[in-house]
Amino acid sequence: MRYVGIESVEPGQFLGKTIYSGNGTVLLSAGVQLTVYMISTLNRIGVTMLYIQDPLYADVETEDILSEATKQGLIQEMSDAFEAVRSGKEWNTQLIGASVDHLLEDVMDNKELLVQLTDVRTADNAQYVHAMNVCLLSTVMGVNMGLNYQQVKELATGALLHDIGKNGMREGDELFPDSKSHHTWRGFEKLKNKREFGLLIAHVALQHHERVDGLGIPRGLTGDEIHLYAKIVAAADAYDRMIHPLKPSGRRLMPHEACEQMMAMSEKQLDHGVLVQFTRMVSIYPNGTAVRLSNKETGLVVRQHRGLPGRPVVRIVRGEAGHLDIKELDLAQETTVFIEAVLA
Structure with missing residues (x-):
């Protein structure tokens, strides 16, 4: 397979990796022959990069840590949970926990692989793929840093739900980052009363935009005042946002560029010890590049x-x-x- 920009894709080529919709269902399956209409539609819904099959590189695989079943389950459960939050309904924490368990199983089975974030994003699935990627990156870092299983599960759950406070927000809610309307506070409030989750999971949502130099939000915490889970999630969140900007107009960095920029943030925005672990487990030149x-x-x-x-x-x-x-x-x-x- 080759990893290419959408502008380089031609009709008749075959898709290399499955593309999921926002609710976890398959939008296009790997192996489908792409048509002019399909390529145009992918471009319209925000796809910028994708894998295509190539006989010269038929043996090249992305070496994904997560199985397709795990990815599909995570995206579906995140879609259901976020939609429930948006509509003010209760959401099933047990299903979220089960999805996290599947992710942890995949991570433990593939500990020798580097993390390659190559799942195709659309405008519809972007927030769920982002949550999944932050969860995956955070989990692998936690395992490599020697956290026990319970700690890694807490970290993974907090990472998966770190942005849940963004759902149901109104325009202008984030104008004042230190107010209780900011998504960090909103996420904390939504998670702290879930008895199935520990309070540390809620603190990941609250603290993932804090900076070690004290210039973060919402409380301006410094150094050891920020929990290790939040420091890990902050690094994972920053990296995924660099290679897949939140706004379409944002500059998309290649993985090696993002890693360089993150190292420049050491002991300013991001924790140095966390960054050392991060650089050891992420693929800065993914297969097919x-x-x-x-x-x-x-x-x-x-x-x-x-x-x-x-x-x-x-x-x-x-x-x-x-x-x-x-x-x-x-x-x-x-x-x-x-x-x-x-x-x-």
């Missing part, structure tokens, strides 16, 4: 190295059909060759 190397060759990232996210294996294809020269450069071994640029 086209890159230009420092030796001026171009190729596609096909495999990752755990612990060396900046040194993947790159496949280089030269020549024409019937006379192809294919080689792979393992950048963990080719220490004088570097990725110079990511090609859109």
Whole structure:
């Protein structure tokens, strides 16, 4: 598979990864042959990047930590919960807990994989995919930092629900970040009275926009005043928002650019210890990404190295059909060759 911009997709190509709607149902299944109408519709509903199948890279997989069933369940449960909050109804915390359990099972089964956030977003599913990604990133960091199972489950649940306070908001509610109408306070209020959840889960919603330098919101907490769960979720939230901006007009950073920007936030906005763990577990050049190397060759990232996210294996294809020269450069071994640029 190749990871490409929507503007590069042509009719007749085959979709590489399933696209989900906002309620967790399948919008387009992997393997479907794309038509002009499908491509136009994807562009209209906000899709910017997607995977397509390519015979030269048929063996290239995204190595997702989460199964398709887990993703579909998470998106569906988040959609149901958020819709209930919007309409002022009660929502099923047990189903949320079950979805988190499935996510934890997948994470524990795939601990050696780097996190690659490659699920296709639409205007309809963006907030749910964001919640899922923040939950996944936070969970993997928590596991790597040695949290026990109960702690990781609390962290994962808080991460999944960190933005639940945004639902049912009115225009102007966020004009005063220190007011109780801000989504951090609203999320805290919605979660603190859920007996199935511990109070720490509510504090993730309350504190995930705090900064270690004290310039965050809503309470201006500093350093150790911010709970570790909230520090972890803040890093995951910042990263996912950089590679998938909240507003369509926002600049979308590539994963390696986002990681560089996050490291510049160390001990200002984000906790340094959390960032160290983050950089060890996220794939900054996801499989299927086209890159230009420092030796001026171009190729596609096909495999990752755990612990060396900046040194993947790159496949280089030269020549024409019937006379192809294919080689792979393992950048963990080719220490004088570097990725110079990511090609859109």
